[in-house]
Amino acid sequence: MFLPARETQNARQKFEERVSADGRFASYARGRLSYFLGRQVLTFIGAAILGFLVSPQLGFAALLVALFGEAVDCFTLRAFVRRGNYGRRAQQASIATAAVQATTISICVWLGWCATSGPEARFFAVVYMCGAVINAGLVYPFHRRATEARLVVYIFAIASLFAMDGLTGRGSQGQLIFDFLATLMLGYMAYTFIRFVLRSHNKRIVMERDLIRRQHMLDQSFQTLEARAREARQLAMVAANANDSVIVTDREGRIEYTNASFTRVSGYTAEEALGQLPADLLNSPNTDTEAIAAIFKARDIHEPVRMELINRTKSGEDIWVETNITPMVDDDGVVQGEVAIERDITQAKRREKELADAKTAAEEGARAKAQFLAMVSHEIRTPLNGIIGMSDVLLSGSLQKDQRETVQTILSSGEALLTIINDILDLSKLEAGKMEIETIPFDLRAQLQGALALVHPLAEEKGLALSLTFDDLPADEFLGDPGRVRQVFLNLMGNAIKFTKSGGVSARVSIATGPQGDEIRIAVQDTGIGIPEDRLAHIFAAFAQADGATTRHFGGTGLGLAISRQLARQMGGDIDVTSAPGQGSCFTLRFRTQAAASAHKAATCKATAGIAGIPADIRILVADDNRTNRLLLGKLLDKVKPGLIFAVDGIEAVEKFRSEGPDLILMDMSMPRCDGIEATRLIREIEALEPAPAVPILALTANAFASDRDRCLEAGMDGFLTKPIRRRDLFAAIAEFAPDQSQTDRATTALKTAAL
Template sequence: MFRFPLLSLLQLLLPTTAAIAALLTPLYFSERQALLKELRVEQESKLENINLMLANTFGDTVNDLKVLASLHLWHELVDSTAREQREDIDQEAQDTVEQWHHFKKYYDLLYVLDSRGRIRFQWRAMPQITPRSPLQATPPYWPLLRELAPDQVFVSPVDIIETESLRFPLPVVYVGVPLYHQSTRKGVLLLRYQVNHLFEALLGICNTQGGLCLLANNQGYWLLGEDIREQWGFHFPERRQFTVRQQYPLLWQQMQHQSRGSLFSADGLFVYQSFSPLKEDSVSAESAAHSSRLQSNIRWWLIGFVPNSSIELYLERLNRDFLLSFTALCLLAAVAVLLIARDRQRKRSLQKLLETSNARFRSVSEMAPVGIFTLDAQGQPTFLNQRLLQLLQVHSLEEAQQRWIERLHPEDRDRVLKAWATCQQQRVPFHEKFRIVHHDSSSHWINARIIPLQQSSATDSFVGTWEDISQMMEQQKLLETARQAAEEASRAKSEFLATMSHEIRTPMNAIIGLTGLLLDTPLNPQQQEFVNTIRLSGDALLAVINDILDFSKIESGKLELESYPFNLCTCVEEVLDLLASRAAEREVELAADIDAGVPCTVIGDMGRLRQVLVNLIGNAIKFTQKGNVTLYVKAMPTPMSQYEFMPSYYSYLFAIQDTGIGISPAGMNRLFKPFSQVDASTTRQYGGTGLGLVICQRLVERMGGQIWVESKKAGEPLTVGGTPPAAYESIPIPESGSVFYFTVRFLLNPKSAPEAVNDTCHLANRRVLIVDDNATNRQILALQTKKWNMHPLVADSGASALTLLQQQGVPDVAILDLQMPEMDGLALARQIRTAYGQLPLILLTSLGNTLTESEKTLFSSLISKPVKQSTLYNALNNLFCEKQKAVSSKPATAPSFEQLKTELPPLRILVAEDNKVNQMVALRILEKLGYRGDIAANGLEVLDAVQRQPYDVILMDMQMPEMDGITATREVTQLFQGLKKPRPRIIAMTANAMESDRQLCLDAGMDDYVSKPIHLEELVRALRQCQPLQTPTT
């Protein structure tokens, strides 16, 4: 271990310590003077701020009084003689001063004096009109006030007021101006101003900085002192010894010769300056004599005081800092002496280690399988191992230095040299892949790396490697070729599927369309059954083809989402309408629970959302033998929506719960794979392509969400599939069944009108009896009625309901399910009518259940399942108010479908729409209007269909694959112009509701326009303008 002699250490330390002391001593005294100067400047700045504040305040006070004196009211008041006139002017003056005092809180007394000094009007802070007969005594300072010239202002010295109501003396100043009218003195306006708030403001400025703030009058009496008991000596005889002259004689002596200055004394630091509240046109009087002598000026003394104890604290901190600095520098000097000695020894040791390391590095480099080299600061090689010489095909370092640039491939040379120049100039790592050319013209790929050394030596500044990667590059080229071939095969497969689907669907559309025509002809029952079977089988096959086409569009990247405003709650209810008949056929209860806080007006692709819902709810109905299928909808804002300037995005959570057969853990692994079912028995029993869930997964991901499932078979544990989030609220599964969850992200529509809010004023606090044997329906109905502030009573059977009525009394309304075991809704209704008279009853019926006219009279309203919240609310609200307040956007006076059927013309209709769920919606609406429509999935199929059979109307979607609606319209127009026949009327369907889009459709030759989602009223309006071109068929 290195040792340094003590004597040598002392020989270095003592001169260093003396030098440090000699350096710090003048710095210390300089810092001490700077500190004292800083204290003085700080006090001077504080006094300047206070002086400015006082000057502004007194200036504002004089201006306020001059403005008030300019009112003509005071001349009338001084000149008035009649009693009635004086009373009117008194009241006017009182009102004027009160209004003025509302803004000027620090004035508490005002006098109006006539030319003889008599008080003609007096106002105090408490409203008071002092009678003028007999005239009051003369106020203070009258001898001075009567001498005021027209432009002069009177300001009194500070005085104090003592009353029993005041806890402390109140300092005041009187300010007066003469009242002149046409060069004739009419009197004086005298105002009393409370200056205590001035002192508070002064102390406020002082408290923000160091030191004390003192204030004395011209005689040296304290107006603000160190102790409140020393103030106001001119007023209190027992305090007359407390003056600047008595307490600080040196300061007082200097103040008599200088209007501003500073003084260091044994007491501390004093900084002072005089302040005059009067301007050139102002006069005042001495406080002591109240004589009639006019005085041109008065003075206050502003004094900033830093006690000696405070100065000692500042200096003590400075002394401590310098002592610590001296000690630290001495210690650093000692450490530096040690480090210098150790560093010399360390450098000698490191030099020896470096020589050993370089020798070892060169030995290892010669055995490395890659080329290794070192370069100096100019980029010249200082070492190359044998492998690098072999790669360059040279024999010496000098030859490599001359030939290495020649070996670079001409196509790579400029790039490599430019990267090497950047590495040299900016000291950044070099990493390039390039080719070198050998003597035999063969090329080799090199992966070169060069790293600048952080601590370069005299000879080496860079170290690098050359690695021959020719074999790896060849393998990568083969892999890239294979990848491109695989992608091309995948695209070819998807395009083949799309082409085959189109080729199969074209004749299928012909089959379905012709069976529709055949059904319009006279057929016997057996023929009718055969044709219906052909049409249903064609529809089923077309659905399979549509699944394949959707999947192929997704896989080939051709699926595009639309973005347009729609009502999410309406979309959910329309899906329930679409699937209600299927649920009724399987005797499955279908219900929906939309959370009260879900925003409904959004912007997105309603068609794709509806497609996902139809697929998942349809699967739930298909795999449920008995029980329920329930849809839950919730929403939550995304994190960005908390900022006002960011768009309002919401994340919507949909959950579809069924009580079906459930999914096994083994089947869960195949659930979201293409062309796969849970097991083979499922395919045999329920059918399907196995693409539905895959399509749903892709669509949900495109809409910014994820999809997952929880399922349980009887007697087996719960399994989870898909891509669930890290945290979510799970829905319990009682025995068996599944819950499919998915989320999507939509933008709230900023231009939508505020959503209608249920007016629960007619439903609040009303009792409602809910009778349903299905627990899920009971729970949903109870939650919905609670949202409307109703009080639900729940029964699971007719007998329980009758018992509840006997125990709880008669409610305001009862909601009954039609289908219940033992006692159905009709039987229960008859017993309730017999026992409880005209209790309003609402019946919930499944699709297909019809009642006789006599049975309908038992109920106030009939509602079809699944129950919509808006429909239930309207039914309840209509019972308790004269005017309907509906939540639904549909008008209450809308005509029935039966009435519309008679009003609309008979038409053959072709629906051109690529989305299968939108196809279902359109066909369902047309079916309700009495029409049977045919389907075309793109413009090419439209051309095939119109040549195959006649149509009166084409409902044309704007955006379709293969051929869009605009192009198809032009082609259909040209086709019928060539045939010299009237073409079908074309009605555009598009999600874009802007005027420019409407004009685009009309310019393309379309006849009318309806926006998506399709509204019944708008579609009816468009169809009313159509006329059949052939023999009418509906």
Template sequence: MDISDGAATGPLASYDKRYGSLELLLRYARGRVRMFWGRQLYMALAFLVLGLIVPFQYALLAYAVTCAGDAADCLLLHRAGYLASRGMSERALRLLTALTALLHALALSAAASLPFWVEFQSLQPQVHAEPLFTVGLLLGSAINAGLVLPYHPQAVVAKLVTYAAMPLAFLAFEILQSPELAASYQLHLAGLLVFYTSYLWFLGFVRRNFSRTRSNMLAQAQQQQELEAAYAELSDQQMEAKRLALVAENANDSVMLMDRQGRITWVNDSFTRLTGYSFGEALGQLPGDLLNSGRTDAATIRLLQNSVREARPVRVEICNRRKDGRHIWIETSQVPMLNSAGELETLIAVERDISAAKEHARQLEQARIAAEEGARAKADFLATMSHEIRTPMNGVIGMAQLLRDSGLNEEQELYAGAILSSADTLLALINDVLDVSKMDAEGVSLSCTDFDPRACFEDTMRLLKAQAEAKGLDLLLDIKERVPAQLHGDDRRIRQILLNLAGNAIKFTEHGQVQVTLDAEPAGQGTGLVFSVTDTGIGIPREMLSKVFERFSQADAAISRRFGGTGLGLAISRRLAEAMGGSISVTSDLGLGSCFTVRLHLDPPRAEPAVAPAATPQAGSSAALEGLRVLVAEDNAVNRVLMEKFLLPTPAEVAFAQNGREAVAQFEAFAPDIILMDMSMPEMDGLDATRAIRALARPQPAIVALTANAFDSDREACLAAGMDEFMSKPVNRGKLLDLLAHLAPQAQSRRAG
């Protein structure tokens, strides 16, 4: 039976409260307790009459027994409501009260059987006592119990079985005492059978009558509930209709009602304000004839017409024409109202002026396009600046390296070292500024792969060892045993963070040590890589700890003048850590040193650890470059001279091209093993030249992008064009020779095969 929430206090709730199973039990208990004294008065009169026949003390004892049994039963029934409220289950309560009812029935049966057991020798010495008093008293109690059978069947059945057993027990006792009189008791047995059958019919009548009464009450409750629900629904509909009428009349949006043919039957005042047409001018008109501007596309017009014909809701944007000829953009929502047969009765159209929103959207689109063009312009500017700055820096650093290695005296070596140091500082500044700008323009891009975190940290610390030894510092690396052998992540970005933090620690530490600790911890489905960089340097004031990760921020302006730097390294490190799902924090005491802690979330390795590659030739090995043909495609004259000076001492054969077109021609004429290809060159850039070379059906060389464009997007573009490696300017001679030695065997075997 589905009962709504409102039925909690309705007729059905009242019915359930009155005829529920537990409520019937409690009604039985209340009735028994309420009639207790009436029953006692009746029993007192019955046993008083009995006391006139039998010894009075026997009658008084019998009355006391039945009174005690009834009192025990009523005492529990009086507590039934309390026990139910305290959590006793209905089943347990029914069983317990059935037991007390059985106790009461046994007590009453024992008391009622008093005449049967008392001999009347003085009155009738030769006659057995008849059980009429017992049967009459038990019959009255049985009738009284049968009337409440539907309320507590278990208790009533317990009483009736006890009452029914008593006469049978009398007869059985008499037959056992006087077997010769057994035939005379057959009539008694037949009478009991008739009585029991009649009583069962009586019980059935009571149950059927109670069931009919309860069914009638349920039907009445349901009907009343339905009537109340229908009345409430009707009241709600009337109230809703009034509200809708008030809303429609006073709404800021235009509201229009149309008939089955789509003709206007009613409009509100907002329709007049929106379109300029009065109620009388709009009445009976088709909205399309009245308002169509001719600027709405045909598909939208057909959609509106179909919504009327098919009686289905629709929501579209259309361009209407006002009465004064001005065009306005309208958002219209048309909803059909159907009659009981499912046919269209009325079509409701709610329209809103969205001309301002359309104009705003147009302006936003223009702003988006302008922002995208600005972002592209910024990216192009950064790429240009990277190229234009790194190109001369390549010449400065390269020539300074050649100058330093040209056999200078001590003073000249000092000058050359100063040039290289200043150039390295300037290059670091350029890299930081371009990194921050690139992150703002493109976001942080990650290139994840399986890597060995132990080797990653050991290699990075090896790069910093010379810098630490130059200052007399101990550079320590502590790798915990639980660090896994393989993880999946961007090891290049992790190296960048470590270089920034450890480089800063070395720079700001005058004496003592810099210690890097690498550890791992569980982190959901992956691994948390945790590493800290601790130094014994100058420390950071507590009030500046929250600012050290901001751009161009340092603990003191004097620090920048004393130690140099832009304050961008920590800002870049934080962006990189957050991009890898981690964080970076710092603790420090002024004058005692600092500790930077990085937590990164990395995935488990995606593939089995790769077999270690075969050992490559040592850097600068002459045997590795023997007979190697190298083509350098470079448009900058200084850089061509620099590359010539770098490669001249090696046994490699070198050729040059000043642009991409010459590089393609030299490839066909010179047949190089390796091409060092600049990206930005006149006539044909390095990417187009690479594609042209890869398209030729000839043995292919290894092509290395040797460019001042150092963005990740530039690296991806080079690899996509068919290049094998990427090296950004300024070029370090040792790294260049290492790369050539690494590529030489593969390039030469490719040309030979």
């Protein structure tokens, strides 16, 4: 019979409570009360015999004495049982009542012993005392101290009686010896009986404890088996109802179980699969041999393996499965078989391929877009270089008023077209996440004042008032990207001027300090046409303006605000707008920055504009395949024309470098036969063989991407000029990189020596 774990534990706990000191005393007390009447039978018989042998009065007196001792003992025990008090004090009190009860029995024995001188009375007293001893020994395992108290009283009583007879000479000496030996024999019999009772009790306790322990172990084993059986049933249900295929193989690797999903996926029924090797049943010619080898290797070392491979169904169709094969090992470490769980991932593999193809197509599209934008930028910037550059040359000369206005119109149109190209390129870079924001010290006041000077002529043409106010702005430099700040500010100011017919445009600059650093706020307020509330969010979308009429009337691509907002967000801020039709608009640029009080000032260029900073005898090699570009550079560098050397491709540029020994090279990136990147590498290799200083090389390119700048610098170029080239930018770059006269002399001497 198997008991639940709780019942077994309760039985074990009750047993331990029962064999404890308190538990044994409780059994003693209840037993003494239960067998009260049974013990009185012996008492009545003894009293009757004593009454018959001596006198009824003596028998009745002995009965009363014996009942008195029993009453004292039993009433005391009954009080303890009622209160459930089985503690130490109760046990000590029961020892005293046991001694009282034994004393009353001893008095009865004394009455029978002394009532007559005949041997029959003494024999009766000894037998009665022996019965009392045996009765006391029965409860020895339950209350040792009470039994010992009774035995001490009994031994003292019988010894006193024999001593009294010996001293008084009552009875013959032979009779006395006979009675003493008979008493010893009866005492030994009582001792043997008590010892047997005690051993039997202890043995029974040990056997009972062992039985309970074995029962507990048996119950635990049964529960373990039951749990395993329940787990096996649950696993069987899971396997049978799982969406994944489950295959169980034996020690030889042959299939001994498959679930319903296996039949659904592979097409093989359980009967067809039983006894087969999974490899023979499922492997396809397209199954990866390395995957098969990995499975066999894991099987040899009894390790689990997980992989993806191709299986073939009963119909001959190849499917992708993700398989997880785990060995089944018993408690002795012996492999009994394997469990393989396979999931059909054919659809996932198809989606994975589709995503990979889509990613490849997207990357190809991005590359094509980048190449297209680079080509458009190059092809448009090249003629724009001539238009803007030549217009710049004409404006630097003496022109009549109408001629100057005509050239200025050409220049403005070219710059407008350049702005559109720059906006498209900026938007492309922002969308691709390739726009880089610099963090350098710059003078915010100077940048904004310089930008305001650029739009001042536009405001004067429309009769608008311009103002720039700084609210408690520190005089320190700030860390940030001055070019992007200037770009966004110019866009906001340009838009404000464009959409304002009368009144003015004001810009107010303030700074707010917060836990994340300083935030610059530039609010551009105009008195223009305003924007309806439902169109405020729309104006920041690419190629969008407030409405179609605005586009037709004022023009523009609708890219400026979209680019400006994205730039502001990349700088840790944003652009907010408030407006109302007919009441003007207020655009607020916010961006994160911090004071750069300890930053070093940027090095001042040798010349920022004009020809004064360029050495008069400098020799400049211009490498450009476009005739218009060469003509433009010749016009721009007219003051140093005797020192100009021209090359139409990279090969000629390297040859002219060898033969002419220029002080500075202006190198176009895109040229036939050998482009500017390769020509620069060849020149740097030549210089590596000579002790002379390296000649500065400045890139001239119509490509405006940051990657183009990086390629130039990696090839060994020193600077980067983007077409269209402005006179002031060109002069500033030449002045910055032009070597001093001593370096020029050393370089020329070294090259002439190498040529010889």
